[in-house]
Amino acid sequence: MIPIEAVLVLGLLLFAIGLVGVLVRKNLVVMLMSLELLLNGANVILVGLGRRLASPRGAIFALFVIIMAVSEAAVGFALVLAYFRQKKSSDVDALDDLKG
Amino acid sequence: MITLAVFAFFAVLALAAAVLVVVQKNAMRSVLYLAFTVLAVAGVFFTLQAEYLGAIQILVYGGGIVVLYIFVIIIVNLKELVPERRPLLPKLVLIVVPVAVGVEVAYLLIARGFPAAGARGGGLGFERMAETLFGSYLFPFELASVLLLAVLVGAIIIARRKLVHDPD
Numbered sequence: 001m002i003p004i005e006a007v008l009v010l011g012l013l014l015f016a017i018g019l020v021g022v023l024v025r026k027n028l029v030v031m032l033m034s035l036e037l038l039l040n041g042a043n044v045i046l047v048g049l050g051r052r053l054a055s056p057r058g059a060i061f062a063l064f065v066i067i068m069a070v071s072e073a074a075v076g077f078a079l080v081l082a083y084f085r086q087k088k089s090s091d092v093d094a095l096d097d098l099k100g
Numbered sequence: 101m102i103t104l105a106v107f108a109f110f111a112v113l114a115l116a117a118a119v120l121v122v123v124q125k126n127a128m129r130s131v132l133y134l135a136f137t138v139l140a141v142a143g144v145f146f147t148l149q150a151e152y153l154g155a156i157q158i159l160v161y162g163g164g165i166v167v168l169y170i171f172v173i174i175i176v177n178l179k180e181l182v183p184e185r186r187p188l189l190p191k192l193v194l195i196v197v198p199v200a201v202g203v204e205v206a207y208l209l210i211a212r213g214f215p216a217a218g219a220r221g222g223g224l225g226f227e228r229m230a231e232t233l234f235g236s237y238l239f240p241f242e243l244a245s246v247l248l249l250a251v252l253v254g255a256i257i258i259a260r261r262k263l264v265h266d267p268d
Binding site: 001002004005006007008009010012013014015016017018019020021023024025026027029030032033034036037040043044047048050051052056057058059060062063064066067068069070071073074075077078079080081082084 | 103104107108111114115118119121122127130131134137138141144145147148149150152153156157160161164165168169172173175176186191194195198199201202205206209210213214228229231232233237240244247248251252254255256258259
């Protein structure tokens with residue numbers, strides 16, 4: 001039997017690492033990758049709690065999170081490609097000309 | 101006991117690979133470590149008896165998203181880009197704050213313990229999950245399909261090379 005605290009701490013640490021990646025890295029592609037880490041951490045917590053409560057809802061929510069992550073990755077990549085075509089760069093600092 | 105050992109193995113693997121994703125300078129190496137993390141998280145799902153989700157994780161993340169990342173990195177060709185720079189102090193703050201929040205919640209969890217839940221059953225099984233998904237969550241499921249269709253159309257339009265000249 002896996003203690004629920006271990007699952008929650010694992011999800012939390014994955015989330016924290018992903019958050020650090022989103023905040024610190026300046027490369028758009030690596031930021032999107034860190035976002036995937038963050039969503040994976042949330043999924044681990046959802047699945048662990050679903051198992052703890054003997055409810056299928058945790059896994060179902062995690063499934064919806066995966067669907068959302070796929071959508072986010074696809075649109076994010078389209079934006080990165082469109083942006084790269086304009087600027088020849090994927091550094092977020094070059095994005096500040098979007099400011100109104 | 102053996103389940104706990106397997107869980108600990110995959111958990112340590114996932115965390116180590118996750119740190120390497122963020123730390124790596126080369127984006128292509130980051131992607132490979134991301135694949136590592138995703139597969140380790142799938143192992144965690146298997147030890148938590150969420151077999152369906154583990155399979156979906158391997159198929160969708162390992163097979164779909166990671167390959168998409170690799171293609172984008174090849175197209176964008178990140179190697180030619182200048183290395184990213186950030187002053188030390190903001191960097192330190194941005195690292196310390198999420199880590200401190202994570203450590204605090206983890207400490208509270210371990211020190212206080214998680215409140216005891218009601219019935220804890222064995223495995224969840226496909227049947228109960230499928231019944232709930234297509235019973236109570238049918239509408240969100242259909243909404244998800246609409247979302248995927250919108251993403252399909254939107255991604256093509258955004259990433260298309262030339263704009264179509266509209267007669268209007």
